[in-house]
Amino acid sequence: xxxxxGPVRPLHGIPYGAKDNFFTKGLRTCxxxxxxxxxxxxxxxxxxxxxxxxxxxxLGKLNTWEYGTGQGLVYHDAAxxxxxxxxxxxYCTGGSSTGSGASVAAGTAxxxxxxxxxxxxxxxxxxxxxxxxxxTYGLISRHGILPNCWSLDxxxxxxxxxxxxxxVLQAIAGYDARDAATVALPxxxxxxxxxxxxxxxxxxxxxxxxxxxxxxxxVTEGLEDVVAELKLQGATVVDVSLxxxxxxxxxxxxxxxxxxxxxxxxxxxxxxGHLMGRELREALMMGAAARAVDYVTAQRRRRExxxxxxxxxxxxxxxxxxCAYRTATPFSDPALVKDFQGRSATxxxxxxxxxxxAMRTGxxxxxxxxxxxxxxxxxxxxxxxxxxxxxxxSRDWHSRRPVL
Amino acid sequence: MSDPTFTEAEATAFATxxxxxLPADQMATLAGKMAEIAKAGLAIPRPSTKxxxxxxxxxxxxx
Numbered sequence: 001x002x003x004x005x006g007p008v009r010p011l012h013g014i015p016y017g018a019k020d021n022f023f024t025k026g027l028r029t030c031x032x033x034x035x036x037x038x039x040x041x042x043x044x045x046x047x048x049x050x051x052x053x054x055x056x057x058x059l060g061k062l063n064t065w066e067y068g069t070g071q072g073l074v075y076h077d078a079a080x081x082x083x084x085x086x087x088x089x090x091y092c093t094g095g096s097s098t099g100s101g102a103s104v105a106a107g108t109a110x111x112x113x114x115x116x117x118x119x120x121x122x123x124x125x126x127x128x129x130x131x132x133x134x135x136t137y138g139l140i141s142r143h144g145i146l147p148n149c150w151s152l153d154x155x156x157x158x159x160x161x162x163x164x165x166x167x168v169l170q171a172i173a174g175y176d177a178r179d180a181a182t183v184a185l186p187x188x189x190x191x192x193x194x195x196x197x198x199x200x201x202x203x204x205x206x207x208x209x210x211x212x213x214x215x216x217x218x219v220t221e222g223l224e225d226v227v228a229e230l231k232l233q234g235a236t237v238v239d240v241s242l243x244x245x246x247x248x249x250x251x252x253x254x255x256x257x258x259x260x261x262x263x264x265x266x267x268x269x270x271x272x273g274h275l276m277g278r279e280l281r282e283a284l285m286m287g288a289a290a291r292a293v294d295y296v297t298a299q300r301r302r303r304e305x306x307x308x309x310x311x312x313x314x315x316x317x318x319x320x321x322x323c324a325y326r327t328a329t330p331f332s333d334p335a336l337v338k339d340f341q342g343r344s345a346t347x348x349x350x351x352x353x354x355x356x357x358a359m360r361t362g363x364x365x366x367x368x369x370x371x372x373x374x375x376x377x378x379x380x381x382x383x384x385x386x387x388x389x390x391x392x393x394s395r396d397w398h399s400r401r402p403v404l
Numbered sequence: 405m406s407d408p409t410f411t412e413a414e415a416t417a418f419a420t421x422x423x424x425x426l427p428a429d430q431m432a433t434l435a436g437k438m439a440e441i442a443k444a445g446l447a448i449p450r451p452s453t454k455x456x457x458x459x460x461x462x463x464x465x466x467x
Binding site (some may be wrong): 151251252258270271285288289291296299300 | 422440446447448450458
């Protein structure tokens with residue numbers, strides 16, 4: 001552990017964990033892959049640098065689906081077994097930031113870092129009952145994070161409380177010349193307005209997601225609880241509809257993520273593909289077979305969908321909708337593990353780039369966490385956190401912890 | 405339009421062309437994945453005008 005000297009810093013002495021696709025100098029970063037077992041970076045990820053400057057203490061690296069990607073397929077063939085859900089240890093956490101979700105819920109880290117290409121922060125946050133923020137694309141540097149998909153990857157904080165989330169975001173946000181996607185905007189004070197409440201705000205509520213698949217009753221009850229509380233506190237909540245059902249956004253990522261992933265890891269696949277687990281190997285096979293025409297078409301379609309989504313989001317202070325449509329599922333039924341990951345409304349906001357928070361809304365009858373998703377205008381994470389904090393402080397969900 | 409399909413021979417030719425060092429028993433899987441992503445690509449609605457540019461992947465630094 002590093003010695004702490006000098007003035008007290010914003011995260012002085014706060015212990016945290018990082019998903020094991022964040023590079024750590026001198027510390028193996030294998031992203032749960034036998035293909036990377038000897039990978040010891042000689043530099044820290046930009047986020048790790050920033051947290052070090054802020055005084056945080058890296059306790060260790062956290063489990064992930066192989067290479068920080070996947071769809072929740074359970075083959076038990078990666079370097080390490082799946083992380084377990086602290087609320088029920090034979091249940092999945094959601095992924096791909098699996099260990100980040102588990103560690104914060106279990107209290108073994110005060111906060112954790114995750115990275116989100118299609119829901120990899122928000123799914124484990126929903127599964128484990130955290131506050132997990134996928135910030136605006138371009139707010140935080142990805143330098144030194146094993147890439148999965150350059151045009152979608154977004155790192156962010158996974159925390160127990162909204163205040164923690166704001167404090168960590170404060171430390172890690174900002175332009176970095178080493179990541180061409182980061183935007184040179186001033187970083188606002190994410191904590192200053194945190195307790196300002198919601199009186200006078202207008203929040204759009206996606207009551208019907210427009211899918212044939214249903215949102216579980218407990219998740220819906222949690223959403224309705226948020227709506228009722230925000231209204232009670234003086235917000236106006238109006239029903240809105242997404243431009244398209246969430247699954248239509250997900251379809252694009254097959255091409256975008258698949259092709260970029262295969263590009264990123266082409267050499268690894270050719271040289272060490274035999275060491276990879278089945279899910280990653282087959283994802284790379286598929287991405288390698290994509291047509292260039294279809295990839296570029298997907299990126300053109302993405303622009304259209306981002307514009308139409310922004311036309312909705314920009315009209316409100318935030319949009320409330322489901323995150324995961326159900327609670328975490330048992331490993332004993334791999335189809336259900338995939339179902340937990342697949343039944344969600346997360347990917348739409350990777351496609352659009354808007355900030356999206358998986359927020360805790362309570363627990364179902366079996367004691368598993370339920371959650372909602374709060375989406376804000378571009379680079380207005382402060383508003384998302386402010387609204388989520390208004391709900392958080394009205395309930396005592398944060399006082400409940402898993403029995404380990 | 406019917407769904408695209410690929411034979412194991414086509415998968416083998418693809419793997420050889422691009423240097424994918426896959427064992428023979430995975431060629432059927434590769435053929436299936438080739439079909440899956442081809443189908444996904446064909447399913448994307450084409451923009452109505454040629455002036456829809458791809459979403460930006462990178463930006464040019466001012467400095």
